[in-house]
Amino acid sequence: MTNINEVKEILTKKILEEKNIEGTVEHPYLYSPSDKVTVVSLFSGAGGLDLGIEHAGINIGTGMDVDINDEETYKGHRKANVLQTIYALDNFKEALISYEENFEDTKTHKVDIRKLKHFPKADVYTFGFPCPGFSAAGPRLVDDKRNFLYIHCCRALLEAQPKVFIAENVKGMMSLGEGKAYEQIKEDFAAAGYRVYTKLINSRDYGVPQLRERVFLIGVRNDLGFEYEFPKPTHGEGIGLKPFVTLRDAIGDLEDNPGMYYEGSYSSKYMGRNRKKSWDDQSFTIQASGRHAPIHPAGDPMEKIDSEHWRFPNGEQNERRFSTREAACVQTFPEWFIFDGGNFNVSHNTMVDKIFKQIGNAVPVKLATILAEPIVKFLWEEKEKEIEAINGLLQRFGYTSDSAVEEDLSLGDNEEEINSVFQEETSLVNNEEEINLIDRFGQFAFDF
Numbered sequence: 001m002t003n004i005n006e007v008k009e010i011l012t013k014k015i016l017e018e019k020n021i022e023g024t025v026e027h028p029y030l031y032s033p034s035d036k037v038t039v040v041s042l043f044s045g046a047g048g049l050d051l052g053i054e055h056a057g058i059n060i061g062t063g064m065d066v067d068i069n070d071e072e073t074y075k076g077h078r079k080a081n082v083l084q085t086i087y088a089l090d091n092f093k094e095a096l097i098s099y100e101e102n103f104e105d106t107k108t109h110k111v112d113i114r115k116l117k118h119f120p121k122a123d124v125y126t127f128g129f130p131c132p133g134f135s136a137a138g139p140r141l142v143d144d145k146r147n148f149l150y151i152h153c154c155r156a157l158l159e160a161q162p163k164v165f166i167a168e169n170v171k172g173m174m175s176l177g178e179g180k181a182y183e184q185i186k187e188d189f190a191a192a193g194y195r196v197y198t199k200l201i202n203s204r205d206y207g208v209p210q211l212r213e214r215v216f217l218i219g220v221r222n223d224l225g226f227e228y229e230f231p232k233p234t235h236g237e238g239i240g241l242k243p244f245v246t247l248r249d250a251i252g253d254l255e256d257n258p259g260m261y262y263e264g265s266y267s268s269k270y271m272g273r274n275r276k277k278s279w280d281d282q283s284f285t286i287q288a289s290g291r292h293a294p295i296h297p298a299g300d301p302m303e304k305i306d307s308e309h310w311r312f313p314n315g316e317q318n319e320r321r322f323s324t325r326e327a328a329c330v331q332t333f334p335e336w337f338i339f340d341g342g343n344f345n346v347s348h349n350t351m352v353d354k355i356f357k358q359i360g361n362a363v364p365v366k367l368a369t370i371l372a373e374p375i376v377k378f379l380w381e382e383k384e385k386e387i388e389a390i391n392g393l394l395q396r397f398g399y400t401s402d403s404a405v406e407e408d409l410s411l412g413d414n415e416e417e418i419n420s421v422f423q424e425e426t427s428l429v430n431n432e433e434e435i436n437l438i439d440r441f442g443q444f445a446f447d448f
Helices: 004-019 048-062 071-076 093-102 150-160 177-193 246-256 325-328 347-362 364-395 401-406 412-423 431-443
Strands: 037-042 085-091 107-110 125-128 164-170 194-203 214-220 301-305 309-311
Touching: 004 301, 037 150, 037 364, 048 085, 048 164, 048 325, 071 107, 071 125, 085 093, 085 194, 093 107, 093 164, 093 347, 107 309, 125 150, 150 164, 164 364, 214 309, 325 347
Parallel strands: 037 085, 037 125, 085 107, 125 164
Antiparallel strands: 164 214, 194 214, 301 309
């Protein structure tokens, strides 16, 4: 059994270590449009969460449900998006190349977040902080250094003070160290000035053809009157719910042209449990490894020999793993989404693994859209109010927003008065809260 006092000691030590790391790298110059809800993506990966949020922004901007699978239609409506992701950070080269291919207007940055000196202002921050240290499929050491990178998400919240943040991680985070790590993360996010809403969600309940349980943390800044409610499931077996989406629905059309998949034998660990679902089921969880991809549903099911051994009744030569295209579809990426596999001089399986790492670490796009829509709707309403207030202020001094831009915001004798109104800010942290934050996060919380 885990020693709780030992867990607390490790947590305290590791958090202090992360706080003492001094950032030395500045983020690149960023364009932040004043007429859109702005987004910053930390640990962005290839952009599954960000694509889902963008889809929500396009739906709200157009007033309709735009078909994300129709590339021409979807991209044609991007100009109506009420959001703009201005900055995406990750340290995974191929994932950032994929991101650049699919989000041309976003500035990407390959950097270790611990070295980033400052974080840009934005309305929304998204966090896909690393999960291998929490995952039941990987190491589960409470002192795994990857488990403490979330501290830099807290650092970002303290500096940038976004209105909302969206974070996602694996189910195992909730039980690591008998739940102490999870409680610590929630407490630290809350201490940064946010009401934190959490829920363990199975993706299949929202139209994703996959059994995938992940914990979502939604943070709303304390000064905002927005109460987030997780959308109710849309799919299932109850009254009023749509049928679960099946593998046949998702990848049935790819059976004869699947694309690349991991080739090779199956380890004893892999054969230690069932890896194959039927066409009428939902997929097992797509992991960040091509070698551990589920088996394609065609043919006969696997047979159980005993509690630790399964077999293919017709031999492994008649089976194959999911392809990268199939895995992406199960994760509800549109087929037009491009994944970079790295240098073409690497082996076939290495390339497949690099793509699976991007796909398996992503948030299912469809789920991201559903969870983000209430947030985007609220923030866009707030943005419209801001735009209206700014236009009203300019008109008071004889300007329109267009004329101010045309005159390069040269506001003449009124410039000082107008700027004082624009720049008037009320601190979101009072003196008592400041002392508590310094105790929790260190002086870096206010060294901006």
